[in-house]
Amino acid sequence: MNDETRGGGPTGAAGPTQPGATDRLGATDRLDVVGDKHRPRWQETLLLLARNPMAVAASLVLLLLVLVGVLGEWLAPYGYNEQFVGGQLESPSTDHWFGTDEFGRDVFSRVLMGAEVSLRVGAVAVGISLVAGVLIGLFAGYFGRWLDDALMRFMDMLFAFPALLMAIAVLAILGRGENNAMIAIGIVYTPIFARVTRASVLSVREEVFIRASRASGAGSLRIIFRHVLPNAAPPIIVQTTISLAFAILSEAALSFVGLGTQPPNPSWGLMLSEGRGFVEHAWWMALFPGLAIFFVVLAFNVLGDALRDVLDPRQRSVLTGKGAGR
């Protein structure tokens, strides 16, 4: 970005990917040429997202997930615990699109209704770790010194245990069940958010515009939430999407060992775990919940990447084709 430092030496004049000199000239605001339509920010964000076909596909997948999560009960052809005696382990057919499981339950219906569980567990668990982790990372990174040491050593302690073991330990204290599983997963992922946030804050904190804000008399809270957080956000957004994926998987694991969602309630993770034992005879039991997890996780990741680009005003200009070239 230092393209207009004087001289434009080799680094400025010819970046490895883009010829800086040209970009600089392109960058020098051609303010009169720039179309002056200033839409509200959120509208522009949506418009830009709409231009990215992958983001649109991902959004559709997630929209479908939400729809299914809300309407699953009505969409499902059978009840989640409706057992067809004699119809166990049937392969996919017109009656049972995704086949049936070892109890003769319709896998398609269970996948539909499992969406709600997975979505809720993912969102709540990641919500908990996001809020807690980002706050801890922000304060530790911004204030540094003893606060940083205290908070981050505590996070390191949490992080030192294998994630699943930690979650099991938390559940041992709180008791089993879906809600407690969400809390446990939330706690387990908090250190990751704290670390990602802190690392990002550490670099943003040193930016000159932070000092500029301090020089105008801004207090710490204003600086943290107005300047540091928005600029530190991109890696956090990406981490959120990755964590959503992992949270859904963790919930599966916890359910597998009997600490999360309790049978016979459907959850993708539980179904995947149950299906593992039957992979050789009834591949559909594991495949369809697995595919559901795969697509949802992929969609979160794709959307996360697209959002990160669109939320950055500099990238945004490249996308809208106004202002600086880079």
Added chain:
Amino acid sequence: MMAVGGPAADRPGGAGPGSADGPGGGAGPGGADGAAGSAVLAVRDLRVAFRTRRGLAHVVNGISYDVPPGRTLAIVGESGSGKSVGILALLGLLPATTQVWGSATFDGAELVGRSEDKLRQVRGAGIGMVFQDPMTSLNPVLTVGRQVVEAIRAHQSVPKAAARSRAAELLAEVGIPDPASRLDAYPHELSGGMRQRVMIAVALAGEPRVLIADEATTALDVTVQAQILELIRRLQDERGMGVVWITHDLGVVAGIADHVLVMYAGRTVEEGSAAEMFGAPVHPYTRGLLGAMPVVDDPRTARERDPLLTIPGLPPDPVALPAGCAFFPRCPIRADERCAHEVPPLTPVAGGRRHWAATFYSPEGA
């Protein structure tokens, strides 16, 4: 007045999008000696463009110059003027999206269109380069000695031990005290001035005949700049190297250059001997630049001084260069109606000996 210097005849005419059949550029610093043939590096009608998202960006639009041995050519311009790009393009140091036209001969051999392998023989051995930032142009994890040795061995097959003692000699030559022990130092252990000396030693390792200093003193303090300027002048005398000094700093140029070329939007707007150029600048852009520079030993106090001259506006977009003079949109004079439609050719300045300008304007009394 065309007498010595302007070998207009040997210029390929029709210098592309602009400088029509400008006679100018041919007059390298060797102009005084009258023979462009003596030039080590001769550039003719060089044009460089980048492919960008928005279209082809014309960054260099037909420049010509000569670099004779032992002389200093200064290429002056602001950021985006194309002053560095022209050289980097010749040496194949630009990304693959770059397109280069025109001709540049080093020792009579054409550089434009040469393969990467053959260009590598020229880089370092024929033409050495010193860049702006001595911090980033040295590899931080290798010792200084290793980097100089590598540069030596890139061009000559000498045993390591011999290369190492040669490296110590080079460090001594560029004025680094206690060179033998400094070979084992890492770049961060040296000051900015010392790092720049190391860079110069690296550039000298291949015994180049032309040294290109691209904003080589811009990142340095003035007292260190003075040291480096003196060093390069000494090396130039001892080795008879041609030097191309690329800079935005007219003050530096005034002290060292034999011949000066002022670039704007990828074209030469004015060139000539340093004395003539600075003494009686003709092109409105050159005049603006000189007027924009505060002079340190002006006896008037700050409150008595006039405001500095300024050049309003911004350089043109290289993707959409104006039809006429590239400086027209910012020009305070706009002397002629042709300015808006026609690119003024580089023509000899009336009354000048070695002085050309690409403008329709001629100041009174010149």
Added chain:
Amino acid sequence: MMGDDETTGPTAADRPATMGADVLVAASGLRVYFPIRSGTPLRGVVGHVRAVDGVDLEVRRGETLGLVGESGCGKSTLGNALLRLVEPTAGRVEFDGTDVTSLPASELRSLRRRMAMIFQDPYASLDPRRTVGDCIGEPLAIHRLHRGRARRAARVGELMEIVGLNPDHRGRYPHEFSGGQRQRVGIARALAGEPDFIVCDEPIASLDVSVQATVLNLLVRLQRELGLTYLFVSHDLAAVRQIADRVAVMYLGRVVEVGAASSLVSKPEHPYTEALVSAVPVPEPERERERRRIVLAGDIPSPAAPPSGCRFRTRCPKVFEPCPDHDPVLQAVGGSASVEQFAACHLHGVTTTPPPSSPSSR
């Protein structure tokens, strides 16, 4: 922790006196040390970088004081310390009679309305995720000035006009502007709280020559129109000469010479100032080639371990006996009484004993 240094360096007693001038900002015995920590887990302090090491300086109301020096001399740190953007290790700073150094955080924040800063890099000093209107209006929001959306917007527009920007562009982001325009945004922001004092920290260093001139001219115009006081920190003596009434020259954490800009440049009394002036190139070939250039040997010593006695002695072409043992203090030099000039050099009389008074005795 720096008891051993308390006695060295120029002190309040020898400070270039006020001479009745109206002082807006005064630093006395100012030191800013940065700890050097070892790489070991306990991060013990193994030394200090003495960025500013005993500086007395006054900025008079309505003037521009230029502060020049080379990289690492502490000029930027000094500028930041005057606004307490870095905490001084010792000494004090007074702003319009208020001791800034001891001010509690909340009062300091409200005082920041009256002292602003313009930063070197207009690319880095504006939050890329806020519109320039937000950037300029932030000080208004912080200090609750021009309250109400419409009034604040009007003020932001007015500020943009003052610095020569189109107020319609307030909704744009910093990267949509050129370097020069961004620096105007930075200036508009600095003006927002109607400050009395602005520290300009290398405000033109990252701009092209022709853009530098517009920014310098703008600063001069604003000073005349708004009655501002500037500390203009720069490595560029020619630019400082263009804008400053008085100039202070720093070397290795100390002010080595201070005086009226014209006399300091035309008749430098400290060997370092002399070398600095001679090294600045002049864009006139004949004159440039005739000028006597003093090329200093060697590099600036480490500010973590400055030389004993005079700090410039390791590079000084005029070094003589007293230099290694005695730390020179600023003393009046130059002939005429009307032109004040102070230099810290033994050539103008050896100051044998450093005065014992403590730096904060004021």
